[in-house]
Each structure stands twice: as C-alpha cells, then as structure tokens.
Amino acid sequence: MFTKVLVVEDLDTVGYGISMMMKKELGIARVELTQYCDEAYLKLQKAQHDNQPFQLLITDLSFAQDHRPLQLDSGQALIEKIRDKDKDLPIIICTVEENPTMANQFIKANKISAYVLKGRDGLKDLKEAIQAVFSGHRFVSKKIAQQSNGQFAFEIEDYDVSLLLHLSHGLSQSQIARLFTNKGISPSSLSSIEKRLNRLKDVLKANNNVQLVANAKDLGLI
Amino acid sequence: MFTKVLVVEDLDTVGYGISMMMKKELGIARVELTQYCDEAYLKLQKAQHDNQPFQLLITDLSFAQDHRPLQLDSGQALIEKIRDKDKDLPIIICTVEENPTMANQFIKANKISAYVLKGRDGLKDLKEAIQAVFSGHRFVSKKIAQQSNGQFAFEIEDYDVSLLLHLSHGLSQSQIARLFTNKGISPSSLSSIEKRLNRLKDVLKANNNVQLVANAKDLGLI
DNA sequence: CACTTTTTTACGGAAAACCGTAAAAACACT
DNA sequence: AGTGTTTTTACGGTTTTCCGTAAAAAAGTG
Numbered sequence: 359m360f361t362k363v364l365v366v367e368d369l370d371t372v373g374y375g376i377s378m379m380m381k382k383e384l385g386i387a388r389v390e391l392t393q394y395c396d397e398a399y400l401k402l403q404k405a406q407h408d409n410q411p412f413q414l415l416i417t418d419l420s421f422a423q424d425h426r427p428l429q430l431d432s433g434q435a436l437i438e439k440i441r442d443k444d445k446d447l448p449i450i451i452c453t454v455e456e457n458p459t460m461a462n463q464f465i466k467a468n469k470i471s472a473y474v475l476k477g478r479d480g481l482k483d484l485k486e487a488i489q490a491v492f493s494g495h496r497f498v499s500k501k502i503a504q505q506s507n508g509q510f511a512f513e514i515e516d517y518d519v520s521l522l523l524h525l526s527h528g529l530s531q532s533q534i535a536r537l538f539t540n541k542g543i544s545p546s547s548l549s550s551i552e553k554r555l556n557r558l559k560d561v562l563k564a565n566n567n568v569q570l571v572a573n574a575k576d577l578g579l580i
Numbered sequence: 581m582f583t584k585v586l587v588v589e590d591l592d593t594v595g596y597g598i599s600m601m602m603k604k605e606l607g608i609a610r611v612e613l614t615q616y617c618d619e620a621y622l623k624l625q626k627a628q629h630d631n632q633p634f635q636l637l638i639t640d641l642s643f644a645q646d647h648r649p650l651q652l653d654s655g656q657a658l659i660e661k662i663r664d665k666d667k668d669l670p671i672i673i674c675t676v677e678e679n680p681t682m683a684n685q686f687i688k689a690n691k692i693s694a695y696v697l698k699g700r701d702g703l704k705d706l707k708e709a710i711q712a713v714f715s716g717h718r719f720v721s722k723k724i725a726q727q728s729n730g731q732f733a734f735e736i737e738d739y740d741v742s743l744l745l746h747l748s749h750g751l752s753q754s755q756i757a758r759l760f761t762n763k764g765i766s767p768s769s770l771s772s773i774e775k776r777l778n779r780l781k782d783v784l785k786a787n788n789n790v791q792l793v794a795n796a797k798d799l800g801l802i
Numbered sequence: 803c804a805c806t807t808t809t810t811t812a813c814g815g816a817a818a819a820c821c822g823t824a825a826a827a828a829c830a831c832t
Numbered sequence: 833a834g835t836g837t838t839t840t841t842a843c844g845g846t847t848t849t850c851c852g853t854a855a856a857a858a859a860g861t862g
Binding site for chain 1: 847848849850851
Binding site: 372373476529 | 590600749789
C-alpha cells in the first residue's frame with residue numbers, strides 16, 4: 359500500500375474523516391492534509407526536492423473562498439499545474455460535484471486515476487479507489503459512471519453558462535447582446551441570444567428566463 | 581461532557597470525521613451514526629424507550645436522494661418531528677448551507693441550540709459548539725452570525741417565499757395572481773404581486789425577476 | 803466553384819414585465 | 833361614527849421578453 363499521501367480538502371470535517379480512514383483502515387503511515395491548493399503544490403514540490411515524494415494525491419474540486427489571495431483556486435487548476443511537470447503522480451478526485459463530463463475528460467487524458475463521488479458511500483468508494491489505484495487500475499464512482507454512458511454528457515458549453523450568469527446578475531437580454539458585441543464574443547446579436555436561451559429552455563425544461571436560471575442554479579450550472 | 585450522541589449525516593466521509601473527532605478529542609464514549617433521517621428518528625425513540633436516551637443530536641440539513649422511500653427527507657423535517665414530542669433534546673445543525681434566515685428562526689424558536697457551518701473550520705466550530713451547548717449556551721458559526729445581522733431575515737415571510745417559488749417554477753405574475761385568487765390567498769391581485777416583488781427586489785438588490793430568484797436561491801430562501 | 807447546410811442576424815407582433823399614479827378597501831384609533 | 837393610516841386593487845404607458853418567420857452570413861461538401 360501507499361505510505362505517503364497528500365490530501366487537499368477545504369472542509370476540515372471531510373479532511374479529518376478521509377485521513378483517519380486512510381490511517382486506520384488502510385494503514386497508511388503518512389497522510390498529510392492541506393486546505394489550500396497553493397499549499398498543496400508547494401508541499402508536493404518540497405517533498406520531491408527532499409527526495410521523499412508523495413505517492414498519491416487526493417483532492418477536492420471546489421474550494422470555498424477565503425481571506426487569502428490564491429493562485430490556484432480549484433482542484434482542476436491544481437491538477438493542470440501538477441501535470442505540467444509531473445505526469446506520473448497518481449491523482450484521485452474526491453468531490454460532491456456530479457460532473458461526468460470532466461470525469462471522463464480527465465480520466466481519458468490520463469490526468470487522473472480515479473473520480474470519487476462524496477455520496478452516502480463516498481468513504482467506502484474512496485477506499486476502493488485507493489486500493490484500485492495502488493494496483494494500477496482506474497476507479498470511477500458508480501453514479502458518475504452511469505451518467506457518463508447515458509449521453510447526459512451535457513450539450514451546454516461555456517457560452518451558455520456565461521449567458522445564464524449574466525441573466526442571473528440582472529442583465530437584460532439586450533444588455534448582454536451589447537456586452538458581447540463590445541467584448542467581441544460571438545454570437546452577440548439579440549436574436550442569437552434569444553435563440554440560445556430558447557435552446558436552453560428546451561434542454562432545462564423551463565418556460566421563461568426566470569425558471570431557466572432557477573433550474574440552472576439547481577443543477578449547479580451557475 | 582455528553583456521553584451519548586447521535587449524528588445524522590448522509591455523506592460518510594463527513595460522518596466519519598465528525599464521530600472520530602468527538603470520540604478522540606471530546607472523549608464522548610457513545611457516538612452513533614446514521615445516514616437517514618427516518619432511521620435517526622427511530623433510534624431516538626428506541627433509546628428513549630430503553631431509558632438510555634441520547635443527550636445530543638447533530639444533524640445535517642440536506643440529504644441526497646436514494647433508492648429508499650423516505651418520510652423525513654431533510655434535517656428540517658426531522659427537527660420538526662422531534663420537537664412535536666420532545667422539547668428538550670439539544671440539537672445542533674451542521675451543514676454547508678449558508679442560510680441565516682432559518683438559522684435565526686430555529687435559534688429564536690428554541691428549536692436548535694447551535695448552527696454550525698461546514699467550512700474550512702467546520703470541525704473546530706463543531707467542537708466549540710458542542711462544548712457551548714453542553715454548558716447550556718448557544719452557538720452560531722461566525723459567517724452565519726455576520727449575515728444574520730443583515731436585517732432582511734425578518735422582512736421576508738411565507739407569502740414572499742411562496743411567491744418566489746412559483747416564479748422559479750416558471751409561472752408568470754398573472755398566473756400567480758389567478759392561482760392566489762382561486763386559493764383565496766391574499767393579496768392576490770396582479771398589482772399587489774408586482775408591489776410585493778418590487779419590495780423583494782429592493783431588499784434582495786435585484787433588477788428584475790430573473791435576478792430576484794437567482795439571489796433568493798443564493799440565500800437559500802428557496 | 804456551385805451547392806447545401808448550419809449559424810447568425812433581422813424584424814414584427816403578442817404577451818409579460820416593469821413603473822408610475824391613484825382609487826378603493828381594510829384597519830386602527832378615538 | 834369619523835378620521836387618518838395602511839393595504840389592496842386598478843389602470844395606463846413603456847420596456848422587455850417571448851415566439852414566429854425569414855434573410856444574410858458562414859461553414860461544410862463534392
């Protein structure tokens with residue numbers, strides 16, 4: 359089994375639970391814990407430099423903001439940064455976010471070894487995942503794996519999200535049109551924006567803009 | 581210190597962390613853990629019946645859905661049910677939801693003793709909260725307490741919430757007016773609904789209905 | 803290039819939201 | 833009952849959303 363692992367998790371309740379499980383149930387001697395991505399990256403570098411590198415990284419995706427100014431504000435950013443230099447360190451994502459799209463992408467691009475969903479059996483899943491990764495395998499929590507097959511792979515891109523965000527911030531459709539025109543974002547006409555919103559209303563089963571942003575918020579899209 | 585505590589938490593990572601902390605750092609001998617509100621209620625009843633009642637309940641607010649059919653689908657429901665019979669059991673809410681409104685209401689109505697936010701220092705807060713509650717005091721996490729000062733907690737009543745809910749479900753203002761008229765809810769005229777929404781827009785700093793429901797969702801009002 | 807297909811834009815009319823002002827009704831108080 | 837206050841309702845005008853249809857532009861194809 360691994361003997362030196364780094365856990366990146368902002369919620370201390372969760373971090374405590376995870377590291378305790380690893381020590382008690384998997385017998386991992388050195389479990390280090392940090393609540394910030396920046397700090398995690400520094401720890402990894404230092405360990406490398408000291409010739410005592412970590413053998414596994416377990417990280418959350420989203421992190422609550424803080425007083426501290428941060429370079430790396432998400433698990434995603436942390437992973438990208440690590441992969442710039444180190445292609446081999448096994449990484450496990452452990453998150454509440456049901457995001458099959460990015461799970462797929464990251465697994466396929468060999469950027470992560472496992473995607474664990476913090477559900478009712480999150481800890482059990484994580485234990486399995488660690489064992490699988492140690493044996494050189496991949497692991498994806500059931501719920502995510504199911505969704506990945508079902509083509510729920512969303513047809514919603516960044517453009518749509520930004521549209522929804524602006525709406526939720528109180529901008530009118532025409533204001534957004536002007537904004538996009540100025541910023542050189544295309545499509546930018548009022549018509550196109552209406553059309554895009556109609557498609558979104560279709561996908562998210564909404565009658566009007568109000569319900570649209572409500573549903574988008576429920577799905578965690580914005 | 582308490583000697584017998586029940587923890588209701590669907591995410592096993594969190595539940596594990598909390599119960600470990602309580603055993604190790606607070607020396608609480610009996611920490612029982614359940615992932616379902618229904619089961620929690622049964623456990624409380626059984627313990628009472630066996631003359632070995634729990635001295636403290638720690639519960640989450642939101643619970644992921646499951647295959648199981650549930651009577652009590654939220655921490656809120658669980659608390660209400662408990663308070664029907666038992667007014668004395670100390671209850672601590674421990675959640676990620678930043679909902680100062682309900683924190684206030686529940687604290688004021690004497691329904692809970694503490695509201696702990698699962699943030700970076702959630703576990704630390706929880707420890708403090710348990711100690712405070714044991715000494716007969718209340719406890720509310722800093723972030724929530726700060727927001728509670730924001731005065732709107734009081735100016736928003738059930739009528740407003742139902743208004744916002746209907747909006748978020750895609751009803752137009754006139755549809756809501758008709759609905760309220762039929763149901764005999766007053767005020768029910770389109771004008772009054774507009775007026776009420778304008779007040780809400782003022783309080784929640786929104787330009788239009790879209791931003792209004794977005795903000796209401798952010799605040800956990802709906 | 804000529805052609806089809808898709809994407810973006812334009813426009814017009816109906817519905818709804820938005821924003822005043824003001825009357826009517828309900829309430830409170832003496 | 834009479835007065836003042838608050839709440840509810842009514843209504844008109846303007847803006848924005850909503851929902852078609854259709855032209856213009858861009859992209860894809862043989």
